[in-house]
Amino acid sequence: xxxxxxxxxxxxxxxxxxxxxxxxxxxxxxxxxxxxxxxxxxxxxxxxxxxxxxxxxxxxxxxxxxxxxxxxxxxxxxxxxxxxxxxxxxxxxxxxxxxxxxxxxxxxxxxxxxxxxxxxxx
Numbered sequence: 001x002x003x004x005x006x007x008x009x010x011x012x013x014x015x016x017x018x019x020x021x022x023x024x025x026x027x028x029x030x031x032x033x034x035x036x037x038x039x040x041x042x043x044x045x046x047x048x049x050x051x052x053x054x055x056x057x058x059x060x061x062x063x064x065x066x067x068x069x070x071x072x073x074x075x076x077x078x079x080x081x082x083x084x085x086x087x088x089x090x091x092x093x094x095x096x097x098x099x100x101x102x103x104x105x106x107x108x109x110x111x112x113x114x115x116x117x118x119x120x121x122x
Contacts (some may be wrong), residue, residue, distance in 0.1 A: 032100025036112055043110030052109040055056050059116025062087040 022029070035055060043051035060066065060078045069078070079086050093115050099105065100113070114122065 039112070040110045047109055052100070052103070052106050054105075055108065055112040056093065056097060057112050057114045057116070058088060058093045059114070059119045060087055061093060061115075062089055081119045082116065086117065088115055088117055 039053045039055040046053075059082070062075070066078070075087060087102065096113060096115055100108075112122075114120070
């Protein structure tokens with residue numbers, strides 16, 4: 001950062017695949033693991049300059065992207081995998097990002113935030 005510039009927040013998106021659960025997506029998992037490592041490094045390197053960094057890990061979100069799955073298996077299949085019993089909406093992900101951008105979670109910097117209705121927990 002340049003001297004005198006304002007602090008900021010960075011949010012990067014990863015998902016459950018980065019944990020290496022699906023062997024067909026090893027290359028995607030490796031890339032997302034790199035994003036998590038980058039997020040941690042940014043948090044450590046630039047924290048004293050007021051920069052916070054978070055990796056966002058949404059689970060299954062009810063969007064048009066998942067339409068083919070929904071049509072083949074039904075939304076209920078994905079929803080039953082969550083502790084809440086329903087799917088995240090795009091607003092659920094956006095609300096977490098807005099909260100992180102407020103600066104109210106500055107001591108959570110460097111973490112990966114799961115938004116998945118407890119379909120998996122760390």
